[in-house]
Amino acid sequence: MNSIRKKIGLQFLVSNGATVANFALSVILARMLTPTDIGIFSMSAILISFAHVFRDFGVFSYIVKEKEVTEQTIKTALGVLLVSSWSVAAILFFTSGLWSGFFKTPEVSDVVKVLAIGFVFIPFGSIPYALLTRNLEVKRTSKVTAISVITYFCSTIALAYTGHGHMTMAWANLINIIVTGAAYHWYSTTPIPWMPSLKGWKKITHFGTGTIVTSTTAALDAALPDVMLGKMSTPAAVGYFSKAASAVSLPYTVLKSTIDYFALPYLSKLHHANENMAVAIQQASSYISVIIIPAMVWMTVMDREIILFLFGPQWVASIDVIPWLCLAGAAAVLFRLVAPALTSIGKPYAAAVPLLLVLLIKVVLAIVLFDGTLVSFGIAMAVGQLVGIPLYAMVNKIYFGLGFRMWLRGNVPILLISLITGAVSYLLKTYVHSTFPIFFSLLFNGVVFLVVWYACVVIFKPPIETELRNMKNSAAALLFKRA
Numbered sequence: 288m289n290s291i292r293k294k295i296g297l298q299f300l301v302s303n304g305a306t307v308a309n310f311a312l313s314v315i316l317a318r319m320l321t322p323t324d325i326g327i328f329s330m331s332a333i334l335i336s337f338a339h340v341f342r343d344f345g346v347f348s349y350i351v352k353e354k355e356v357t358e359q360t361i362k363t364a365l366g367v368l369l370v371s372s373w374s375v376a377a378i379l380f381f382t383s384g385l386w387s388g389f390f391k392t393p394e395v396s397d398v399v400k401v402l403a404i405g406f407v408f409i410p411f412g413s414i415p416y417a418l419l420t421r422n423l424e425v426k427r428t429s430k431v432t433a434i435s436v437i438t439y440f441c442s443t444i445a446l447a448y449t450g451h452g453h454m455t456m457a458w459a460n461l462i463n464i465i466v467t468g469a470a471y472h473w474y475s476t477t478p479i480p481w482m483p484s485l486k487g488w489k490k491i492t493h494f495g496t497g498t499i500v501t502s503t504t505a506a507l508d509a510a511l512p513d514v515m516l517g518k519m520s521t522p523a524a525v526g527y528f529s530k531a532a533s534a535v536s537l538p539y540t541v542l543k544s545t546i547d548y549f550a551l552p553y554l555s556k557l558h559h560a561n562e563n564m565a566v567a568i569q570q571a572s573s574y575i576s577v578i579i580i581p582a583m584v585w586m587t588v589m590d591r592e593i594i595l596f597l598f599g600p601q602w603v604a605s606i607d608v609i610p611w612l613c614l615a616g617a618a619a620v621l622f623r624l625v626a627p628a629l630t631s632i633g634k635p636y637a638a639a640v641p642l643l644l645v646l647l648i649k650v651v652l653a654i655v656l657f658d659g660t661l662v663s664f665g666i667a668m669a670v671g672q673l674v675g676i677p678l679y680a681m682v683n684k685i686y687f688g689l690g691f692r693m694w695l696r697g698n699v700p701i702l703l704i705s706l707i708t709g710a711v712s713y714l715l716k717t718y719v720h721s722t723f724p725i726f727f728s729l730l731f732n733g734v735v736f737l738v739v740w741y742a743c744v745v746i747f748k749p750p751i752e753t754e755l756r757n758m759k760n761s762a763a764a765l766l767f768k769r770a
Contacts, residue, residue: 301429306540312440313533317598319447320455322530326522327453329529330390331398333510334379345495345502346371348630350417352555358478359486361414366483367491368410369462376406390517394453402459405464412468415475421552427474434470439463450651498635501626504642511646515653516664528661531605534593535612538582539620542575550624554631564628565689569697572624573750577701579620583613584709585736589729596725604661611665615672617705621698622679629686637686641678648674700747704740711739 316325346368350356380403387396421426444460451458472479512532516525550571557567586593590609594602626638649671656667683689712732720728744752 292363297429300455301425301432302545305432306537308436308440310533310537310540312443313316314597315444316447316455317530317602320452320522322523322601324453324455324526325355325529326524326526327392327394328398328456328518329513329525330392330517330522331395331402331457333513334386334399335402338547345498345635346414346491347417347420348551348635349491349494350414351421351551352631354559356418356421357558358480359484361477362480362482362484363487363491364417365410365414365480366485367488367495368413369483370485372406372410376403379403379406390522392517398454400533401454401461402665408461408464408468412464412471415471415477415479418479419475420470423552424476427476431467431470431474432498435463435467438466447497452576475712480711487564491633494633494635496636498630500636501629501639501642502635504639504646505626508642508646509648510607511649511653512664512668515650515657519657524661527602527604527609528664530598530602531594531608531661531665532612534597534605535583535609535616538579538586539616542578546575546623550627551631554624554628558631561589564632564687565683565693568624568683568687568689569693570750572621572702573697574754575623576698577704577744577749577751578621580701581705581708581736581740582616583617583620585612585712585733588709588712589732592725592729596729608661608665611662611669614669618669618672618676621676622683625682626680629682632686634686637682641675641682644678645671645675700749703747704743704749707743708736708739712736727744 299468327457330703346364350360350364379399383396383399383403386399387393411627416428416431439459439462442462443455446455446458487668514526515526518530553571554564554567587610592607594606598605626635629635649668652667652671653664656663680691680694683694684691712735715732715735716728720731725732741755
């Protein structure tokens with residue numbers, strides 16, 4: 288257990304270092320590029336994120352969740368990945384004009400073509416990365432992460448500085464894919480055969496078909512704001528919404544890489560060992576929610592200060608939609624582990640039903656409620672996500688025996704902590720530091736928020752309280768030993 292904790296801690300530090308670097312890059316680009324530049328790339332990138340579902344074909348998840356992986360498994364996985372990824376690359380490249388025509392923005396075509404080329408190189412890094420993740424080789428993947436972050440950061444700044452505009456992130460993405468893939472091969476601990484095979488491809492593609500159903504729906508859900516706003520409004524509106532979404536996603540981004548890295552292999556091992564999945568999912572979900580949901584409430588209170596501090600006054604139009612995006616994000620994070628948990632038991636398709644229903648509700652609400660403002664669109668996204676709560680609760684009950692009452696009991700402390708910390712932050716902003724400069728307002732409120740959050744955790748004792756107490760005791764013992 289201590290070994291796992293150390294690996295989680297290392298992955299958390301490394302992924303957050305990457306998060307800080309990438310967010311710093313986002314802040315810099317917000318001042319080097321225009322909202323239209325960023326909006327054009329966002330509209331192009333959603334097509335690519337959707338295409339990633341098909342190029343992977345569930346190969347990564349298949350390798351990670353399998354009980355045993357042989358050399359033939361790796362060859363077949365590589366063969367399936369090459370066929371799917373290169374097919375997607377060709378389709379994207381030669382149909383890029385259709386996508387630009389859809390948005391009536393010619394520049395989209397050039398961005399899509401460059402991003403499509405990246406699909407040619409992605410398979411060569413995906414297989415070693417999946418094997419390293421399966422074996423929880425955190426030190427090695429951390430080194431690759433560092434190389435990737437430095438490559439993308441430097442190339443993006445250089446391209447933006449030399450006037451590449453909306454093509455900046457596209458070329459930087461291609462450079463990063465090539466360098467990162469080479470790095471994964473360099474640090475791989477498992478020999479990677481260069482000759483692919485399609486022997487036994489049906490087993491992988493059968494599993495992949497199940498993952499595609501869910502992943503496609505998830506990709507459509509993630510792409511929905513950019514697609515609908517791009518069609519119903521302007522590239523600038525897409526840019527404003529994108530910046531608001533990136534700010535709101537920051538608390539989750541702090542944990543995302545760690546969650547993505549450990550969730551599937553950890554839950555797969557529990558499943559193979561016949562452990563109680565309901566208890567494991569409830570506890571792991573609590574660790575995530577008790578951090579993210581109070582942070583979302585805090586961001587709702589400090590929305591204006593956050594946007595102005597991070598991106599500057601030219602992004603002021605992003606402010607009003609933040610509370611609704613925070614509400615949607617809080618609802619979504621409650622069931623963040625449903626998809627990897629279902630994948631770990633070999634039923635990745637089961638998450639598609641609630642995802643699809645939520646997606647359809649969002650589409651209908653966006654059409655009905657959108658009045659040209661970002662707020663109306665944000666309301667549609669939030670309400671749609673809230674409707675999905677009972678649907679996901681039903682999936683938990685059917686597949687893991689996690690009943691609604693057990694789920695609710697586990698989340699009551701999180702709700703209380705969120706309400707108390709949010710109320711304190713609001714009172715401070717209204718009556719104490721309303722006239723402070725933006726930076727000091729964020730700093731003061733943020734520090735008090737963290738203190739109150741920790742006090743609430745100690746009082747209400749969610750599962751994370753035990754981990755924090757162990758960390759405190761370990762740190763105290765280490766300091767005492769050194770003294």
